[in-house]
Amino acid sequence: MNRDRRPLTGLLIGHAVSLTGNVLTLIALPLYVLAETGSPAATGLAGAFATAPVVLGGAFGGVLVDRIGYRRSSVLADVVSGVTIAAVPLLHATVGLPFPALLALVFVSGLLDTPGQTARTALLPEAAEAAGVPIERAVGWAEATSRGARMIGAPVAGLLVGVFGALPVLAVDAVTFAVSALVVALLVPRRLSPSGDESEPETGGYWRQFAAGLRFLVREPLLRAMVLLVLVTNLFDAAKGQVLLPVVADRELGGPAAFGLLVGVMGGGALVGSLVFSAIGHRLPRRATFVTAYALCGAPPLWALAAAPPLPVVVAVVAVAGLAAGSLNPLMGAVELERVPPAMRARVYGVIGAGAWAAMPAGAVGAGFAADRFGPTSTLVVMGACYLLVVLTPLLGGPWRDMRRPTVVRPREPEPTSERQRETLS
Numbered sequence: 001m002n003r004d005r006r007p008l009t010g011l012l013i014g015h016a017v018s019l020t021g022n023v024l025t026l027i028a029l030p031l032y033v034l035a036e037t038g039s040p041a042a043t044g045l046a047g048a049f050a051t052a053p054v055v056l057g058g059a060f061g062g063v064l065v066d067r068i069g070y071r072r073s074s075v076l077a078d079v080v081s082g083v084t085i086a087a088v089p090l091l092h093a094t095v096g097l098p099f100p101a102l103l104a105l106v107f108v109s110g111l112l113d114t115p116g117q118t119a120r121t122a123l124l125p126e127a128a129e130a131a132g133v134p135i136e137r138a139v140g141w142a143e144a145t146s147r148g149a150r151m152i153g154a155p156v157a158g159l160l161v162g163v164f165g166a167l168p169v170l171a172v173d174a175v176t177f178a179v180s181a182l183v184v185a186l187l188v189p190r191r192l193s194p195s196g197d198e199s200e201p202e203t204g205g206y207w208r209q210f211a212a213g214l215r216f217l218v219r220e221p222l223l224r225a226m227v228l229l230v231l232v233t234n235l236f237d238a239a240k241g242q243v244l245l246p247v248v249a250d251r252e253l254g255g256p257a258a259f260g261l262l263v264g265v266m267g268g269g270a271l272v273g274s275l276v277f278s279a280i281g282h283r284l285p286r287r288a289t290f291v292t293a294y295a296l297c298g299a300p301p302l303w304a305l306a307a308a309p310p311l312p313v314v315v316a317v318v319a320v321a322g323l324a325a326g327s328l329n330p331l332m333g334a335v336e337l338e339r340v341p342p343a344m345r346a347r348v349y350g351v352i353g354a355g356a357w358a359a360m361p362a363g364a365v366g367a368g369f370a371a372d373r374f375g376p377t378s379t380l381v382v383m384g385a386c387y388l389l390v391v392l393t394p395l396l397g398g399p400w401r402d403m404r405r406p407t408v409v410r411p412r413e414p415e416p417t418s419e420r421q422r423e424t425l426s
Contacts, residue, residue, distance in 0.1 A: 008127035008138060010187025011120050014180040016145040018078055021176035022113060023153030024160075024169055025050070025085060029106065032088070032166035042099065049103045053110035054357075061115035062350030063209045066343060070119040071188050073346070075181045077116025082177030084109040089167040114353065115346065120184070122345035125337050126192045135337055140278025140330040144271055147326070151267040213347030216340070221399035223339060223352065226332055229390060230356040233298060236387045238360035239367030240302060244383075247376050252308040265315055266301075266322040273326020281330060287394055287403045290331055294391035296324035302384035306377045335403060 033046045065073040084105045091097040121142065128138035160169045217223055241263075249259035273293075281289075304317040340348045370379040394400035 003130070003132040005131045006187045007123070007189060007192050008131040008133070008141075010183050011123055011127050012141055012145050013187075014074065014078070014184040015117070015120050015142060016149050017176050017183065018081075018116065018180035019146055019149035020153040021081070021085075021173045021180070023150055024157045024173040024176065025109070026157075028157060028161050028166040028169040028173065031161055032170065033102070035166065037099065046103060046106060049106045050110050053107050054114050057111045057114040057350075060210070060350070061112070062118060062213060062347030065115045065119050065122070065346030065350075066209065066213075070122045070346065071184065071190060071192060073119035074116050074123075074184050074188075077112040077119065078177040078181035078184070080112050081109045081116070082174045082181070085170055085177065086174035089171045092167060114350070118346050118349045118353075121333065121337075121349065122342075123188065123192055124333075125342075127188070130192070134282035136281035136330060136334045137278045139333040139337065140274050140281055140327075143326070143330045143333070144274035144278060147267060147271040147274055151264070151271055210347060213344055214351055216344060217348055217351050217355075220339060222402045223336065223348075225394075225399045226335070227352055227355040229393065230332075231359050232390050233294070233387065234356055235359040235363035235366075236298070236302075236383055238363035239370075239383060240305075240380075243364055243367040243371060244302075244305065244376055244380055247371060248305045248308065248380075251376075253311050253314065258311055261311075261315065262318050265318050266325070269319045269322020270326040273323040274330060275326075276323075277327040277330050281327065281334075282405075286331060286335070286405060287400055289327060290403065291391060291394050293324040293327045293331075295388060297321040297328070298391055299384040299388040302380045302387060306380035306384070308377075 029046060029050060033042055068076070087105055088097060088102065091101070124138050124142060125135055128135050131138070157169060160172070217227070245262065246259050249255065249262065253259075253262075277284075298321075301314075301318050301321045304314050336349065336352065337345070367379065367383075394403070
């Protein structure tokens with residue numbers, strides 16, 4: 001069997017470079033707005049315009065990705081993001097850039113971000129098959145590149161902004177999107193498309209296809225259960241990451257430096273966990289691995305923060321949690337890729353992503369009120385207990401039994417027929 005690793009290599013490189021560009025935007029954009037306006041409110045508004053389209057693009061852009069084609073959508077998303085980001089320093093240096101125009105550019109750039117990532121993910125099964133690697137390994141590599149891009153991109157972006165300023169970093173950001181588009185265009189062949197012909201239009205209107213993707217998710221018990229579980233755990237994670245962790249770090253663990261250290265350790269542990277899963281994940285029992293990883297990464301960091309031990313103890317707990325968390329997205333991604341029809345991947349993934357993220361703002365707001373009313377310690381203890389109960393529900397069975405790896409049944413080779421058998425058959 002001839003193995004072609006170029007498509008998988010192209011997807012992983014393009015994914016890493018594109019996500020690095022997203023991190024550069026995440027760091028440089030608010031600093032640019034703050035320097036130009038001097039207003040925290042304007043900076044927050046720009047942040048909202050950068051994040052809101054991520055959810056909207058994921059929910060409603062999947063149908064367009066399915067219709068346009070995965071490879072073409074990945075390239076197009078990076079090209080548009082690069083052009084819109086490049087327009088910021090270009091307009092600023094020439095005719096000027098009014099604040100409403102900046103918001104519009106940021107919104108358009110973010111609107112295509114999630115569809116581009118979805119398109120690359122949707123091509124992973126075909127790329128993994130061409131490379132001759134298990135789907136768990138390919139998804140694990142993709143998740144590792146995502147976490148690595150975020151972990152490395154943020155400090156590099158901060159350093160570059162400190163040395164050169166925000167506008168040059170945004171220009172570099174535009175270059176990263178161009179590189180990602182070029183890599184995917186050159187290394188990922190058109191024939192990799194699951195539908196065979198990217199230009200072949202799919203019948204039915206936009207809303208009919210969107211409804212078909214939504215109906216598929218609703219009628220798939222395992223995928224529906226996964227979305228509901230992640231919806232709840234993301235609520236808890238948002239409460240921890242956006243409210244409780246900063247508060248405890250500031251009051252009990254030494255301030256902003258401790259906060260940054262814990263975030264970095266979590267990210268580094270998750271990167272290592274993704275790489276480990278990519279190597280051995282296809283040999284592990286899925287449901288047991290899923291529950292164990294979730295139990296280790298969810299409640300223990302919350303209870304460690306509630307106990308407020310010395311910082312090295314919290315760092316150790318968070319490192320183990322990050323290591324366990326690194327296997328979750330690759331494992332769920334492999335299940336999704338196996339169960340979603342190739343022609344519907346983008347629209348179904350978009351709905352899955354929007355559902356998983358929907359409760360995160362409520363988690364942050366609720367944690368703020370709870371911490372003020374009951375105190376951070378009580379909130380962390382109760383939230384940890386609820387987190388553990390939620391992630392143990394797959395042990396009850398039901399649709400979670402279908403999480404096991406599909407069995408491929410190979411047709412038996414016909415046995416040679418002897419001369420005597422041929423005479424009998426005749």
